[in-house]
Amino acid sequence: MDLVTFAERLPQDGETVVGERFVTYPGGKGANQAVAVARLGMPAAMVGRVGDDTFGPQLVELLQSAGVDTRGVGITSNASSGIAVISIGEGAQNRIVQVLGANNTCGAAEFDVVAGLLPRASALMLQLEVSVNLSMRVAGLAAQQGVSVMLDPGPVRPIPAEFFASVSIITPNETEAEALVGFPIVDLNAAQAAANELIRRGVGAAVIKMGSQGAYWCDGSTSGHEPAFPVMAVDTVAAGDAFNGALATALATGQSLPDAVRWASAAGAVAVTKIGAQDSMPTFAEVAALAATRSATGSS
Incomplete structure (x- = not known):
């Protein structure tokens, strides 16, 4: 569950600022991505755990x-x-x-649930909000079965x-990419170097x-850049x-x-025009309308 404050500016270390409002809304990277898939009209199954607090049933x-x-969502006492x-x-930062x-309590039971779902899956989407070792194990199983990770x-x-x-495809933002490769992602040249390094380590894309x-x-073998949609x-x-x-x-x-990245960029752009995490996940029609304003992505 996301507990969100809005203020004119973010505080400096040791400083208190007066905020403008406070909201709660459902989040979690895995859950957000599951909702994103469902909103776009594809079947999505979530595997994970919630606590036995007041947020669990709501989520x-x-x-x-x-x-x-x-x-596949369990409850931890x-x-x-x-x-x-x-x-x-x-600036919405x-x-x-x-x-x-x-x-953090996901483990063998979740591995078994994923194993049961993989034969019917076209993709396994992983984040690092559960055990990295567990994610690595299910990724290995998916790769063995030809399921995109x-x-x-x-x-x-x-x-x-x-x-x-x-990993078939890895999708870090600038901060995550810097943590992975050890240098800041300040421009396209740095992004290119980071992507090449990740491919050298074994990812497919x-x-x-x-x-x-x-x-x-x-x-x-090919590469390209998709500019952000102006919103x-x-x-x-x-x-x-x-x-x-x-x-x-x-x-x-x-x-x-390249076409998938263009579509994804449109989805991300629609999402930032709305407040919330799962609440901001766009529909197929919303993404299609924005994506249609731009021709297909080029590659090099």
């Missing part, structure tokens, strides 16, 4: 109302559900502190070198999400999750990587 019910299959404390300042809670490497955590070989600078993609941003939280959900659905329906 499950909201996933169900969005059309997500929640039979004496644990909080995952929460994120989010501060949003001028944000700072986030996460407490993983019940997410999309890794969103957030929140930033160390990733074992052997994980990359099971890399998409570097760069906010207002758009997205850079590379699959080892009025009000809340950038979960824009990357909208991007990932749209990217996964586009690739699953046979779109090329």
